Amino acid sequence: MFSWLHLYRMIPLLIAQIVLTLFVFFMLLNSAAVMVYFERKVAAMLQQRLGPYLVGPRGLLQPVADVIKLMFKEELRPRAADPLLFALAPIISAAAAFAAFAVVPFGAETTFFGLLSDPLRLQVADVNVAVLVIFAIASMSVYGIVLAGWSSNSKYSLLGSLRASAQMISYELSYGLALASVLVMANSLSLTDIVNRQAGVWFHVIPRWFLFVQPLGFLIYLTAGIAETNRAPFDFPEAEQELVAGYHTEYSSMSFAMFFLAEYINMVTVSAVATDLFLGGWHGPFLPESLGWIWFLLKVTAILFFYVWMRWTLPRYRYDQLMHFGWRVLLPLAVVNLLATAAGVLYFDL
Amino acid sequence: MTSETALFYLFGAMAVVASLLVIAQRNPIYSVLLLITSFGALSGLYVLL
Numbered sequence: 271m272f273s274w275l276h277l278y279r280m281i282p283l284l285i286a287q288i289v290l291t292l293f294v295f296f297m298l299l300n301s302a303a304v305m306v307y308f309e310r311k312v313a314a315m316l317q318q319r320l321g322p323y324l325v326g327p328r329g330l331l332q333p334v335a336d337v338i339k340l341m342f343k344e345e346l347r348p349r350a351a352d353p354l355l356f357a358l359a360p361i362i363s364a365a366a367a368f369a370a371f372a373v374v375p376f377g378a379e380t381t382f383f384g385l386l387s388d389p390l391r392l393q394v395a396d397v398n399v400a401v402l403v404i405f406a407i408a409s410m411s412v413y414g415i416v417l418a419g420w421s422s423n424s425k426y427s428l429l430g431s432l433r434a435s436a437q438m439i440s441y442e443l444s445y446g447l448a449l450a451s452v453l454v455m456a457n458s459l460s461l462t463d464i465v466n467r468q469a470g471v472w473f474h475v476i477p478r479w480f481l482f483v484q485p486l487g488f489l490i491y492l493t494a495g496i497a498e499t500n501r502a503p504f505d506f507p508e509a510e511q512e513l514v515a516g517y518h519t520e521y522s523s524m525s526f527a528m529f530f531l532a533e534y535i536n537m538v539t540v541s542a543v544a545t546d547l548f549l550g551g552w553h554g555p556f557l558p559e560s561l562g563w564i565w566f567l568l569k570v571t572a573i574l575f576f577y578v579w580m581r582w583t584l585p586r587y588r589y590d591q592l593m594h595f596g597w598r599v600l601l602p603l604a605v606v607n608l609l610a611t612a613a614g615v616l617y618f619d620l
Numbered sequence: 621m622t623s624e625t626a627l628f629y630l631f632g633a634m635a636v637v638a639s640l641l642v643i644a645q646r647n648p649i650y651s652v653l654l655l656i657t658s659f660g661a662l663s664g665l666y667v668l669l
């Protein structure tokens with residue numbers, strides 16, 4: 271029951287929770303900045319050039335310069351635009367991007383070397399239907415894009431946002447089915463449970479990651495994830511050659527920065543969820559459980575590198591190829607994968 | 621009044637007002653957005669069940 275004494279004992283945990291929430295928020299902001307630098311450097315590497323190198327040592331301060339530039343630019347709005355929705359769209363995009371990460375666990379329970387009496391989960395909110403929440407919020411972000419395209423009242427924006435919504439809706443199915451096959455394996459919707467199911471090793475060598483029992487599911491998840499976050503080779507919503515800049519053509523300054531931020535944070539979230547679902551989260555050899563977040567960071571970085579690598583390696587598909595691939599290749603594969611997984615769990619007790 | 625009752629009235633009022641505003645709009649896009657707001661309030665009610 272509720273009592274003041276009880277509340278008093280909760281205070282350290284409450285403060286820790288608030289600090290954790292702020293920590294995740296600022297780390298996500300930071301990760302977007304780091305990703306911009308990382309992406310430009312990797313792109314430069316792949317194209318045999320230098321990339322940013324003038325601002326700060328090795329160009330490390332380039333993201334800071336970019337942010338300052340974006341903040342001091344003029345905020346423009348087309349006269350024909352719908353003022354309310356034009357302002358609301360980037361907020362929805364960014365808010366949805368941040369909200370999704372709230373249910374992603376990124377480390378084992380820790381007391382911070384005995385600082386807290388009760389162990390604290392390294393996760394903003396431990397929801398028992400975490401996967402469902404992520405899926406719901408991921409589909410929320412399409413609202414931001416559609417509203418941005420419609421409210422700008424410009425052809426390019428509208429076409430970009432229509433493409434974005436068609437693409438996100440088509441790929442969300444395969445994305446969800448790839449998730450579902452992991453849920454069947456783990457028999458739980460909680461990401462913490464799913465990660466803990468992947469602790470330990472098979473035959474003393476192979477980690478018990480779902481990647482090794484669900485290789486197809488992992489591939490489908492990654493492909494659909496790239497399409498969900500509108501990244502190359504599926505970046506139709508902002509195809510520069512045909513649509514100027516797609517749904518954010520009319521945006522400038524901070525509202526453009528919000529879309530930019532949302533895109534990078536979505537990438538980080540998709541990678542973090544992939545790590546939790548398929549790569550064993552914070553479980554890994556050589557490190558104690560309390561330092562598991564290092565493994566988590568390494569795995570997320572690896573997937574993000576893959577993202578960037580794909581972007582600078584593959585050319586953009588044609589729009590009909592994208593739809594063909596989504597509906598006639600990826601979706602049947604995902605269905606077959608889910609059915610096979612379900613049969614395996616039912617008959618062979620995987 | 622418990623917090624649950626307060627939340628019930630809050631979500632209930634939100635759902636009713638948003639639904640009424642859906643038919644008061646000239647612009648269909650605004651109607652759709654208000655409909656989504658109304659659904660959001662309804663989902664809040666479901667959580668309270």
